[in-house]
Amino acid sequence: MNTRPQDLVLTPRGIRFLGRTFPCAIGRGGVSTSKREGDGATPAGVHRIMGLMARPDRVRVAGEAFPIGPRDLWSDASGEPDYNQHVRAPYGHSHERLRRADPLYDLVLVTDWNWPLAEAGMGSAIFLHIWRKPRHPTEGCIAFRRDHFRWIIDRLEPENRLIVPEALAGR
Structure with a gap:
């Protein structure tokens, strides 16, 4: 897999981005090449970053971010037409x-995992977000220390991709 310096690449030590490596948390199910809804795994593959969502009452971001309001949800109802959608x-x-x-979820980067045309049961809401505590497993997302995540977000460009190598599956 060809990676570029502007890619966010998951390594055993964390996410490598622009010459730095940031500790991160991944899914409690590890990395998977056969992601399923509810398995807690982070899906292997090349994932595009589709957008930024932010809590405007808690954080300010430069550029465009979808404002997260009190009624905003993400569907994980596998059999519904709006599965894996806002x-x-x-x-x-x-x-x-x-x-x-x-x-x-004060800051959330949305990936294109099983989005926008979701296949039932393949998993939903693979986000990059702030971690609960250092390296505390997620439900499949990738999570960071708040200041590290801000550093990453402040330097993102439209061509940035998230790379989760298949070689990390089963570790």
Whole structure:
């Protein structure tokens, strides 16, 4: 797999980006080449970064960010047509709240994993976000220390990709 200096590359030590390596947390299920909804795994592959969401009441960002409001949710209802999509409350199917009491989703980078045309059961909401505590496993996302994540976000360009090598699967 050809990587570029502007790619965010998962390594055993963390995410390598622009010559620096940042510690990160990955899914409790490790890296997987056969991602499924609810397995807690981080999917291997080359993932495009599709956009930034932010809590405007908590953080300010340069450039465009989708503002996370009180009714914003992300559908993880595998059999529904809006599976792995942004939805709004009230929403009668399984979902994850984007506006949380904790700071995990104060800043969120959305990847193109199983998006925008989601295949049922293949997994939803593979985000990059702030971690709960150092290296605390996620549900499949990649999470960072807040200041490291801000450093990364401040330097992102449209061509940046997230690379999760298959070689890390099963580790």
